[in-house]
Amino acid sequence: MHNSYLFCNFAVRMIVCIAEKPSVAKDIARIIGATASRDGYMEGNGYQVTWTFGHLCELKMPEDYTPMWKAWSLTALPMIPPRFGIRLKDDEGIKKQFAVIERLMQAADGIINCGDAGQEGELIQRWVMQKAGATCPVQRLWISSMTDEAIREGFATLKDQSNYQSLYMAGLSRAVGDWLLGINCTRLYTIKYGQNRQVLSIGRVQTPTLALIVNRQKEIDNFKPEPYWVLATVYRDTTFTATKGRFTSKEEGEEAFKTIEGKPFTITQVEKKNGKETPPSLYDLTSLQVDCNKKFGFSAETTLNIIQQLYEQKLTTYPRVDTTFLPDDVYAKCPQTMNGLFQVKYAGTAPYAELVRPLGGKALPKSKKVFDSSKVTDHHAIIPTGMVPTALTDMQRKVFDLVARRFIAVFYPDCKYAQTTVLGEVGVGSPEAIEFKVTGRTILDAGWRAVYAKDVQSDDDEKKPDEEERTLPVFQKGESGPHQPTLTEKMTTPPPYYSEATLLRAMETAGKLVEDEELRRAMKENGIGRPSTRAAIIETLFKRKYIRKERKRLVATPTGIELIDLIREDLLKSCELTGIWEKKLRDIEAQKYDAQQFISELKQQVTTIVHDVISDPTNRRVTVMPEEEKKSKKR
Numbered sequence: 001m002h003n004s005y006l007f008c009n010f011a012v013r014m015i016v017c018i019a020e021k022p023s024v025a026k027d028i029a030r031i032i033g034a035t036a037s038r039d040g041y042m043e044g045n046g047y048q049v050t051w052t053f054g055h056l057c058e059l060k061m062p063e064d065y066t067p068m069w070k071a072w073s074l075t076a077l078p079m080i081p082p083r084f085g086i087r088l089k090d091d092e093g094i095k096k097q098f099a100v101i102e103r104l105m106q107a108a109d110g111i112i113n114c115g116d117a118g119q120e121g122e123l124i125q126r127w128v129m130q131k132a133g134a135t136c137p138v139q140r141l142w143i144s145s146m147t148d149e150a151i152r153e154g155f156a157t158l159k160d161q162s163n164y165q166s167l168y169m170a171g172l173s174r175a176v177g178d179w180l181l182g183i184n185c186t187r188l189y190t191i192k193y194g195q196n197r198q199v200l201s202i203g204r205v206q207t208p209t210l211a212l213i214v215n216r217q218k219e220i221d222n223f224k225p226e227p228y229w230v231l232a233t234v235y236r237d238t239t240f241t242a243t244k245g246r247f248t249s250k251e252e253g254e255e256a257f258k259t260i261e262g263k264p265f266t267i268t269q270v271e272k273k274n275g276k277e278t279p280p281s282l283y284d285l286t287s288l289q290v291d292c293n294k295k296f297g298f299s300a301e302t303t304l305n306i307i308q309q310l311y312e313q314k315l316t317t318y319p320r321v322d323t324t325f326l327p328d329d330v331y332a333k334c335p336q337t338m339n340g341l342f343q344v345k346y347a348g349t350a351p352y353a354e355l356v357r358p359l360g361g362k363a364l365p366k367s368k369k370v371f372d373s374s375k376v377t378d379h380h381a382i383i384p385t386g387m388v389p390t391a392l393t394d395m396q397r398k399v400f401d402l403v404a405r406r407f408i409a410v411f412y413p414d415c416k417y418a419q420t421t422v423l424g425e426v427g428v429g430s431p432e433a434i435e436f437k438v439t440g441r442t443i444l445d446a447g448w449r450a451v452y453a454k455d456v457q458s459d460d461d462e463k464k465p466d467e468e469e470r471t472l473p474v475f476q477k478g479e480s481g482p483h484q485p486t487l488t489e490k491m492t493t494p495p496p497y498y499s500e501a502t503l504l505r506a507m508e509t510a511g512k513l514v515e516d517e518e519l520r521r522a523m524k525e526n527g528i529g530r531p532s533t534r535a536a537i538i539e540t541l542f543k544r545k546y547i548r549k550e551r552k553r554l555v556a557t558p559t560g561i562e563l564i565d566l567i568r569e570d571l572l573k574s575c576e577l578t579g580i581w582e583k584k585l586r587d588i589e590a591q592k593y594d595a596q597q598f599i600s601e602l603k604q605q606v607t608t609i610v611h612d613v614i615s616d617p618t619n620r621r622v623t624v625m626p627e628e629e630k631k632s633k634k635r
Helices: 002-011 022-032 092-107 119-131 148-156 161-193 206-221 250-260 285-296 300-312 328-342 353-359 394-409 447-451 500-508 517-526 531-543 558-566 575-589 595-614 626-634
Strands: 015-019 036-038 041-044 047-051 057-059 086-088 110-114 138-140 227-235 238-242 265-277 415-426 434-445 484-491 547-550 553-556
Touching (some): 015 022, 015 092, 015 119, 022 041, 022 047, 022 148, 047 092, 057 119, 057 161, 086 092, 092 119, 110 119, 119 161, 138 161, 161 575, 161 595, 206 500, 206 531, 206 553, 206 558, 227 434, 238 415, 250 434, 250 484, 265 434, 285 300, 285 500, 300 394, 300 531, 328 394, 353 394, 394 447, 415 447, 500 517, 500 531, 517 575, 531 547, 553 558, 575 595
Parallel strands (some): 015 047, 015 110
Antiparallel strands (some): 036 041, 041 047, 057 086, 227 238, 227 484, 238 434, 265 415, 415 434, 547 553
16 A cells, blocks of 8 residues: 555655744644655655755855955955855754755655745745755745644645745845845954954844944933922822923922912813723734733743744744734634634633623624734734634743733724813912913723733833823812922933833834834834844844843943944944835835845945945954953964
């Protein structure tokens, strides 16, 4: 039976499917009927399903082009290969798996690229196919979740590889750009300023990110606190604050204090207005990393790893996304997803059942703030798949809970509140009259906030005291009475250190402080790094000892500060310029910009930087760390 099956197979077409991980390959193999296990692949039903382990190939290193580029020397710079090539990574496990892939691909009638559906996934598999010398037609599996249904749908709607050519070109341009800038500038700075004893690592995204942290730290270090005085008064157990703001001198404050002391306080205006707060947007990767850092102290990399695990366990959709919208066709599947959440149970309790119940029995609302196909390119926002989780770790449960609650919340009504603003004056009618104000907010209908109970959703690290929900006593216009004024001395405070949450936001908006969600969305085009790579960039800065963590704060080390001080070329450390490169890479993906032009511009920029640094007449040097010196001597 077994032999005849193999014999028959020679007469039929053999299709090779290649996934990015063994676990993903096994899921795909099970669905398409490739159930026989072989060494490095699965086989059956006319398919052979194999896998990579992430990147098997990489761009060649300088010495692969010419032996002259092996030694680090200024005369060899800039190193610009006439044509970039790829090589297999130097690892025994990788070489063994690649030999399997190569053999299968060279005998295949067709290949299905089942790599992760994104720029990186496209690059990984294209390089492997090139290296393996594959010549047969290639199709692309493009899916947003790993559920059986999604895999079946994906196989029923395979696309030709040519549809994803611009995605590959963008990934290739990014890799070549990072090589040109990273390798040339790292060698340049190490030789010129690191006395060839301290490696000074420079990168297209890591250096501007480090510059953000260093510049913020300098602002904090150079900050000189200044005193100011705040005039307030307590009337009917309620603190009113003077509307004229802070006094910069004590005398001025005391003058104002004297004019109100002993005089009655009169309510001059009571204004009530109702407001609405819409549910927060669904998660993209960055906003999920931000929330996990704020709520649980998870690093960006930890969150990415956990949400990737949840994706591979078929519980949530594809994670490496930068949109907070869903396409219109997902709407029809949402009741089924909601039903899955209704059934979730941990230790006998169903955390979402009572939250999903009010949405049952009627059509889910369809808001343009959630469903908008025009705002979705390859993948949509991160949502649950509706599969019921079984054995989650504590960390996985926390991340799943955020995604689940956010998904439920977007179908809830707005939160309705009444805002009351009360104005009062001391010395009504006189030229010295001083006005005071207090605001209060009462929730009329919790709406989506019921999904979070006491957990306040806010993009700010801390809610400001005047935004707190507080109910004021009932005040009548014209009422008057005694009050207790206070003059309090306060000090101006420096900007806060970056945390991973606020650094991710700053990378997303190229260093600009943006509170408004709409504006932030527009600025993502020019953010630095991709959502999927930002975590790795932050980890690289830790690994290179350019930054360290103090509780939640990110602090630049003396080496990190010195490195940024050494770099005079704005091209290397400006978030804005890096954001422009990032926009060009997005445009290559969208077929609005030429990859060749992007690379030519970078070659020109690298050549200029090399020339400028080599001809720098100053005697600038970076301090060599003692342990680094020892290591370099050992080398």
